[in-house]
Amino acid sequence: MSRLRAAAARGLRRRGSGSAAPAGEGSRKGASLREGAPARPHALHLFGDPVEIDALRGRLLTWYDKSRRDLPWRALAAVEPDADRRAYAVWVSEIMLQQTQVATVIDYYNRWMQKWPTLQALAAASLEVVLELAGHMPRTAEDLQRLLPGVGRYTAGAIASISFGQATGVVDGNVIRVLCRLRCIGADTSSLAVIDCLWNMANTLVDRSRPGDFNQALMELGATVCTPKSPLCGECPVKEHCHAWRRVEKDLASASQKLFGKTTLVPDVEDCGTGDCLLCLPAAELWDSSLGVTNFPRKAAKKQPRVERTATCVLERRGHRGAPEYLIVQRPSSGLLAGLWEFPSFPLALGLQEEQQKEVLADHLQAWTRQPVQTESLCFVGEVVHIFSHIHQTYVVYSLCLDGDVVLDTASSPSRWVTEEEFRASAVSTAMKKVLKARETQRGVQNGRAKASKRKRESKLGAAGSAPTGIQLSLRAFLRAQSAP
Numbered sequence: 001m002s003r004l005r006a007a008a009a010r011g012l013r014r015r016g017s018g019s020a021a022p023a024g025e026g027s028r029k030g031a032s033l034r035e036g037a038p039a040r041p042h043a044l045h046l047f048g049d050p051v052e053i054d055a056l057r058g059r060l061l062t063w064y065d066k067s068r069r070d071l072p073w074r075a076l077a078a079v080e081p082d083a084d085r086r087a088y089a090v091w092v093s094e095i096m097l098q099q100t101q102v103a104t105v106i107d108y109y110n111r112w113m114q115k116w117p118t119l120q121a122l123a124a125a126s127l128e129v130v131l132e133l134a135g136h137m138p139r140t141a142e143d144l145q146r147l148l149p150g151v152g153r154y155t156a157g158a159i160a161s162i163s164f165g166q167a168t169g170v171v172d173g174n175v176i177r178v179l180c181r182l183r184c185i186g187a188d189t190s191s192l193a194v195i196d197c198l199w200n201m202a203n204t205l206v207d208r209s210r211p212g213d214f215n216q217a218l219m220e221l222g223a224t225v226c227t228p229k230s231p232l233c234g235e236c237p238v239k240e241h242c243h244a245w246r247r248v249e250k251d252l253a254s255a256s257q258k259l260f261g262k263t264t265l266v267p268d269v270e271d272c273g274t275g276d277c278l279l280c281l282p283a284a285e286l287w288d289s290s291l292g293v294t295n296f297p298r299k300a301a302k303k304q305p306r307v308e309r310t311a312t313c314v315l316e317r318r319g320h321r322g323a324p325e326y327l328i329v330q331r332p333s334s335g336l337l338a339g340l341w342e343f344p345s346f347p348l349a350l351g352l353q354e355e356q357q358k359e360v361l362a363d364h365l366q367a368w369t370r371q372p373v374q375t376e377s378l379c380f381v382g383e384v385v386h387i388f389s390h391i392h393q394t395y396v397v398y399s400l401c402l403d404g405d406v407v408l409d410t411a412s413s414p415s416r417w418v419t420e421e422e423f424r425a426s427a428v429s430t431a432m433k434k435v436l437k438a439r440e441t442q443r444g445v446q447n448g449r450a451k452a453s454k455r456k457r458e459s460k461l462g463a464a465g466s467a468p469t470g471i472q473l474s475l476r477a478f479l480r481a482q483s484a485p
């Protein structure tokens, strides 16, 4: 629960969510086709016929009414008369669904809604933005995106269409797959041309009288029928509108014609023939018959993650009954890991030697704690690697034990001392949990060494037959001492 709760709370706190977000979530608003591109894509890639659009809407909604899964947020959205509560429930479910699968989300969602059934209940758990909005959800996709932290284009569209009946489309991973197959879009789905095209298509297709159901139906179709690897085209309610499916049918028809010696050519449907189309399959990766409809969509080009190094210091002091306490600081309210707590961390330039890294860290800590920090007092713990979706981050971890409290620079971020238990209950990232684990492992090794060296000392003393007052000899050492001449 804690990982999802942190993620959901972060989502509810943050403006402009980033990683793994559905298309358009955090993407540039109003992005347009690349310079020099045709103003309007070829008809093959569009829904331009109103009669066809009506037919597709009807088929999809009829299928959805019959086949939809019973999900708690859908049930609530259908019967809850209070628009704020409806929108809140959809918001919570959407944030959670961005983290994991439907089956996993159900339990988390139910527990969350039991604990914080309304926006007001959540506001009481200290969400400033909710207080600012006086507990009322904005009513349109535009306002939702503008006013709520962590709400991007997709989440705003989902809340507005499902909770408030706004006729606005949504584009998530499932919708991308369905639309790309329906209209043979084979270009990189992360390109602006494709993202624009898909959002326009979603807005064109969305049913005006049942927008929330239509959007959920499209997503449901992608999740249960038009799946990534094994689509069930035979059961698909919209196959009559699907160019990818028609292309497969055409291949089968051609194969059977060849078998019977006929040569009638069926026109291609997968290539719009414009030559430099920004939406077709790339010229170097044309239609592969063995893939069938899964020719679409093609995988987005993977960007290499950025390499970063960060110096992190586990600052410790002895707390109650000698148990260690750690100083943690809060990250800024926007950007990566916004609002989460962490050990004091400072970015490192790439290529620094170990001594230089220590110097950088000591300088930062000195400025921050306003007391001298010697590089020798920094104990190297190890390196902790954490991969974010777009960053390959290496934390170079040091520990530093302090005798008392420190007076921190008031201009710096909020900070507090926590026990290990409090640390684990705090909104900290997985990376910081790894850092603490590394420090605990180091402490275990240090304690083990200390005990071993103590045993060695005692054993030496025992062998010499004398022991200072207060030191307990082992039984063997005692007997040896007594029997010595």
Ligand code: SF4
Pocket: 178, 181, 182, 225, 226, 227, 231, 232, 233, 234, 236, 237, 238, 239, 242, 244, 245, 293
């Ligand atoms: Fe997807 Fe097949 Fe339906 Fe086309 S016909 S939308 S590929 S399931």
